[in-house]
Every structure is written in structure tokens, then in C-alpha cells.
Amino acid sequence: MPAVLGLSAADAAAAAALALASHFIFARIELWPARLFPAWAALYSGSVLLVRHTRAPLALSAALGLVARGAVVYVATLLLSIGVYRVLFHRCCAFPGPTSCALSKWATVPVDAAGQRARYVQRLHSQYGDIVRTGPRELSINDPSVIAATCGAQSKCSKGPWYAGATAGKGRRSRSLHTTTIKADHAARRRIWDGGFNARSLRSYEPSLLALSRLLVERMGESAARGEKVEVDEWAAYYGFDVMGQVGFSSSFECVENGKLSEGVQLLQDAMAAIQTLSNVPYLGEIARYLPSPIVKLEDWVAGSLRRRMDDPSAGPDVFKHLLEVDQESGWKHNWEELRSDAMLQVVAGSDTASTTLAVSFYYLLTHDKAMEALRKELHHVFKGAEPDNFDALAKECRFLNAVINESLRLWPPVASGLQRVTPAEGLTLSVAGKQLVVPGDVIVTTPTFLMQRDPRNFAPHPEAFRPERWLAPEHEENFNLKAFNPFSYGPESCIGRHLAFMEIRIAVAQVVHAYDMELLPEFSAEAFEAGIVDFFTAGRKKKLPIKLTPRR
Numbered sequence: 001m002p003a004v005l006g007l008s009a010a011d012a013a014a015a016a017a018l019a020l021a022s023h024f025i026f027a028r029i030e031l032w033p034a035r036l037f038p039a040w041a042a043l044y045s046g047s048v049l050l051v052r053h054t055r056a057p058l059a060l061s062a063a064l065g066l067v068a069r070g071a072v073v074y075v076a077t078l079l080l081s082i083g084v085y086r087v088l089f090h091r092c093c094a095f096p097g098p099t100s101c102a103l104s105k106w107a108t109v110p111v112d113a114a115g116q117r118a119r120y121v122q123r124l125h126s127q128y129g130d131i132v133r134t135g136p137r138e139l140s141i142n143d144p145s146v147i148a149a150t151c152g153a154q155s156k157c158s159k160g161p162w163y164a165g166a167t168a169g170k171g172r173r174s175r176s177l178h179t180t181t182i183k184a185d186h187a188a189r190r191r192i193w194d195g196g197f198n199a200r201s202l203r204s205y206e207p208s209l210l211a212l213s214r215l216l217v218e219r220m221g222e223s224a225a226r227g228e229k230v231e232v233d234e235w236a237a238y239y240g241f242d243v244m245g246q247v248g249f250s251s252s253f254e255c256v257e258n259g260k261l262s263e264g265v266q267l268l269q270d271a272m273a274a275i276q277t278l279s280n281v282p283y284l285g286e287i288a289r290y291l292p293s294p295i296v297k298l299e300d301w302v303a304g305s306l307r308r309r310m311d312d313p314s315a316g317p318d319v320f321k322h323l324l325e326v327d328q329e330s331g332w333k334h335n336w337e338e339l340r341s342d343a344m345l346q347v348v349a350g351s352d353t354a355s356t357t358l359a360v361s362f363y364y365l366l367t368h369d370k371a372m373e374a375l376r377k378e379l380h381h382v383f384k385g386a387e388p389d390n391f392d393a394l395a396k397e398c399r400f401l402n403a404v405i406n407e408s409l410r411l412w413p414p415v416a417s418g419l420q421r422v423t424p425a426e427g428l429t430l431s432v433a434g435k436q437l438v439v440p441g442d443v444i445v446t447t448p449t450f451l452m453q454r455d456p457r458n459f460a461p462h463p464e465a466f467r468p469e470r471w472l473a474p475e476h477e478e479n480f481n482l483k484a485f486n487p488f489s490y491g492p493e494s495c496i497g498r499h500l501a502f503m504e505i506r507i508a509v510a511q512v513v514h515a516y517d518m519e520l521l522p523e524f525s526a527e528a529f530e531a532g533i534v535d536f537f538t539a540g541r542k543k544k545l546p547i548k549l550t551p552r553r
């Protein structure tokens with residue numbers, strides 16, 4: 001056997017054999033967590049040196065050179081072995097998809113970093129069909145019936161590695177409600193959270209929402225009067241963030257008041273890009289925790305808000321008050337670390353999501369004169385020309401307003417990519433397009449929300465077009481499949497804040513539309529605006545919605 005990298009054939013073979021053994025023993029499924037690297041490096045170096053040193057004593061420099069060259073052979077063999085295994089022998093290798101995705105989740109790191117996952121997966125489905133292998137052990141399945149099977153109350157699937165990646169380095173008692181992967185823990189915590197989102201609590205938030213939506217109208221008007229350019233999507237972001245501060249911890253972040261992003265909003269946006277990119281390769285998240293990153297800064301900033309709230313026990317009503325309660329059934333009480341993670345969750349889950357739907361609703365109203373007209377008529381009819389300030393009337397009597405919001409959620413779901421759910425060890429039998437599909441155990445299954453909600457088999461005619469009327473008379477639609485409408489996910493881990501989101505969006509749209517005539521400035525490009533909606537687990541927006549505001553009489 002020839003020498004490799006200056007190593008004797010025997011040393012090279014030993015390094016390669018060790019690599020194959022470690023792949024066989026530890027890493028047949030996925031690359032191991034980063035924290036095991038040093039341990040394996042030590043194991044490798046130790047065993048090589050021990051074997052060699054017992055044959056003939058080694059000088060330090062010779063020993064280091066031996067280990068370094070051996071490590072190159074070790075890593076190269078390991079990667080080759082993992083690659084060959086994933087492409088040719090893996091339990092998912094029968095499913096179609098790009099080879100790059102079969103080889104590694106690294107293939108989609110640039111896609112995630114650019115916020116393009118939802119569109120990328122959409123392209124893959126158009127190329128490979130309804131089932132695509134999007135990662136070594138990950139399948140994206142474009143069929144609404146899969147949602148209940150993977151996320152429903154009876155499902156034996158569990159949350160995937162994305163959730164561990166999003167809170168890398170955190171143990172069982174320091175994760176958020178969202179990232180905990182143990183079902184019993186989640187159920188106990190969800191009962192505590194429910195207190196903050198039941199009908200009574202939602203009613204108690206109405207005065208705050210009304211006050212904030214009025215402040216939004218006032219400050220937008222003042223900004224226009226000063227001759228400033230009004231970017232309505234920016235104001236939607238300020239509002240979404242302030243609602244979370246107010247309803248979450250009884251302290252507005254004062255973005256609407258000041259007409260600018262607070263430090264936290266910026267951190268949030270940076271952190272979401274980092275979370276989405278890192279969490280799809282979970283061990284990257286672990287490494288990032290030890291580096292200065294926007295995620296760590298955001299956590300510190302949220303912890304500050306939390307501390308201020310804890311120092312003021314008389315504050316409220318807010319969600320936080322409920323998070324301090326004990327779950328009667330299990331005795332679960334949140335500790336400080338969990339409260340901190342849950343506070344961060346509230347800000348992340350509730351701000352960019354709702355504000356994107358608010359901004360998108362404005363976008364469609366501003367680009368569809370007839371829809372704006374219909375909404376004005378409806379508000380005038382329900383509120384008799386007075387200020388729209390009644391939450392029940394907005395929910396129950398304003399059907400067109402609700403149709404606009406639903407249609408915006410359909411076209412631009414703020415959580416656009418599929419959520420990771422892992423099949424149980426025995427596998428999962430699904431029905432896809434009427435045919436039985438057996439997915440092996442320990443495979444991540446996702447359902448592509450963005451694509452499914454625009455699929456003509458689910459919504460037709462014109463699935464890509466904004467047609468709020470499809471929600472008013474679904475029975476007359478060619479296709480209207482409510483099972484495929486999944487912006488808030490499904491089952492026990494679905495969005496707890498959906499009713500709150502609707503409340504805050506309805507009141508803000510109604511207040512602004514009642515107060516102002518609005519038109520887009522000529523510089524606006526719908527194409528660029530849509531292209532600028534990015535997917536960082538929650539949606540972000542890169543392009544603005546500049547408008548001219550005129551107060552209505």
C-alpha cells in the first residue's frame with residue numbers, strides 16, 4: 001500500500017479504519033453534536049499515538065505531525081463514508097430529490113441564509129413531485145392529509161432537530177414552550193400558557209390593543225404631516241412589536257410612539273436569520289452559542305424586559321402573569337430559565353408573524369382598489385361611519401375584513417416552511433395522493449405550507465392571485481380545501497396566539513382604513529415587495545410599502 005500524506009500505509013489504514021468504525025458506531029444517522037468532536041479527536045489521537053509509541057518512542061513534533069496527517073485521512077474517510085452511505089444505503093435513499101440534499105443539510109445553508117427556503121422547496125416539488133428528500137433524513141410531502149398524521153393529537157411523531165438547534169446548548173428545564181421536545185413537558189406548560197390566551201384574558205387585552213391601534217393612526221398621521229415618507233410596513237412592524245411588549249409583559253417597546261425600530265426589533269430580525277440558518281444544521285447552533293451572535297444579544301435584551309416586569313408584580317393584565325402560575329395537573333412551575341426562553345418566544349412568535357400579515361393585508365388592499373372599496377363599505381355599514389372600536393363586531397360582522405386577512409395568510413403564511421416532525425421508530429404509514437406511503441422510522445417529515453396554500457388542487461381558480469371572495473362563498477369555488485390552509489399549524493403544538501393575532505390585525509387594519517385614504521407612491525414595485533418577503537422561520541420583509549396618507553373626513 002503506498003504512503004498517504006507522508007503517513008505509512010499502516011498508519012493511513014488505521015486512521016481510515018477508525019473513521020469507518022466511528023461512522024458505523026456513532027454517526028450512521030446524522031453528524032454528531034459538536035460537543036463530541038473534541039472527545040473523538042482525543043480518542044483518535046490517543047489511540048494512534050498509543051499504538052505507534054509502543055512500537056517506537058516518538059518525539060513531540062513527530063507525534064503532532066502524525067496526528068495531524070492522520071486526522072486529515074480520518075476526516076476525509078469519514079465524510080466519504082457518510083456520503084456514500086447517505087446516497088446509496090440510507091433508509092431514505094429511495095425518495096427523489098437533489099443529491100446535494102441527500103448528502104448534507106449544509107446544501108441548504110445558503111438558501112436559509114438568504115431566507116429562501118419556502119421558495120426553494122416549492123421549486124424542488126415542481127421538479128421532483130409531491131415527495132422530495134430535502135435532507136439526508138428529511139422529506140417534504142406536499143399533501144394536506146399529512147398534517148394531521150404528523151402534528152395531530154394522536155400522532156406519534158415528535159418535534160425534529162430544528163427545535164434543538166434553535167435552543168442549542170439548553171437543557172430540558174431551560175427551553176421554551178416551543179422548543180421543548182418532550183410531549184408531557186409541553187402539555188403541562190401549554191396548560192399554563194392557555195391561561196394567557198383564553199376568552200377572558202383575550203378580552204382583558206382589548207383596551208391595550210385599541211389604544212395601540214389609535215396611537216398607530218395618530219403617529220402615522222403626524223409623520224405624514226411632517227412631510228416624511230410613510231412606510232406602512234415599517235409601522236406594521238412597530239405595532240406588532242409593541243403589542244407583544246404590552247400584552248406580553250405590560251411594557252410597550254415604544255416603537256409606534258417613537259416611530260422607529262427599537263434596538264430589540266433589529267436584534268430580532270438579525271436573530272431570526274441566524275436561527276433559521278443555524279438550526280437546520282443543529283450542531284452549528286451549538287457552536288454559535290459560544291460566539292458573540294445576535295441570538296445571544298436578543299436573549300439578553302429580552303431578559304432585561306422580563307426583569308423589569310418581575311419587579312412590578314402589580315402590572316397586567318398580560319400573558320406573563322399567567323406564566324408564573326402552577327399547572328394544577330402536573331405541579332409544573334416555570335423556573336427563571338424557562339421564563340426567559342418563553343419571554344423570548346413570545347416576542348419572536350408574536351411580532352414578525354402578525355406584523356407580516358398586517359403589512360401584507362395593507363399591500364393587497366393598496367394594490368386592489370375594489371377590495372379597499374369593499375372593506376370601506378363594510379366598515380361603514382357595521383360601524384355606521386363611526387370609529388371601528390368593537391372587537392366582537394370586527395370578528396363577527398366584518399366578513400370581508402376577515403377574508404382579506406385569511407387570503408393574506410394563505411398567500412404569505414408568516415411561517416412558510418414546513419415544520420419538522422420526526423416519525424416514530426416503527427415508521428409512519430401515510431396516504432399521499434390516495435396512495436399508501438410507508439415512511440421509515442426516525443425520518444423528519446415536513447409539509448410545505450407556502451406551496452400547499454398555493455397549490456391549484458387546494459385553491460382554484462387562480463391560486464396565486466389575491467381573491468378574498470373565495471373565503472366568502474367557498475362552496476362556489478372550483479377548489480377550496482381548508483385542510484390545506486395551515487398558517488398556524490395544527491394540533492396540540494399549534495399557534496396559541498392565533499386569536500390574539502386576528503384581534504390585533506383586525507383592529508389595526510380597520511382603524512387605519514377608517515382614518516386615512518392611502519395610495520402607493522410611484523416608486524413602489526409589487527414585484528420587488530413580494531420578492532423581498534423572506535423566510536427566516538418567521539417571515540421578514542426587505543422591501544418597503546411607501547404610501548401617501550390623506551386624512552378622511
Ligand code: HEM
Binds near residue numbers: 357419
Ligand atoms: C399571523 C400571526 C401568527 C402566525 C401565522 C403564527 C404561526 C404559528 C405557527 C405556525 C406555530 C407553530 C410552530 C411550530 O410548531 O414550530 C406557532 C406557534 C406559536 N405561536 Fe404563533 N403565529 C402567529 C401569531 C402569534 C402571536 C400573536 C402569538 C402571541 C404570543 C403567538 C405565539 C405562539 C406560541 C407561544 C407558539 C408555540 C406554541 C407551542 O409550541 O405550543 N403566535 N405560531
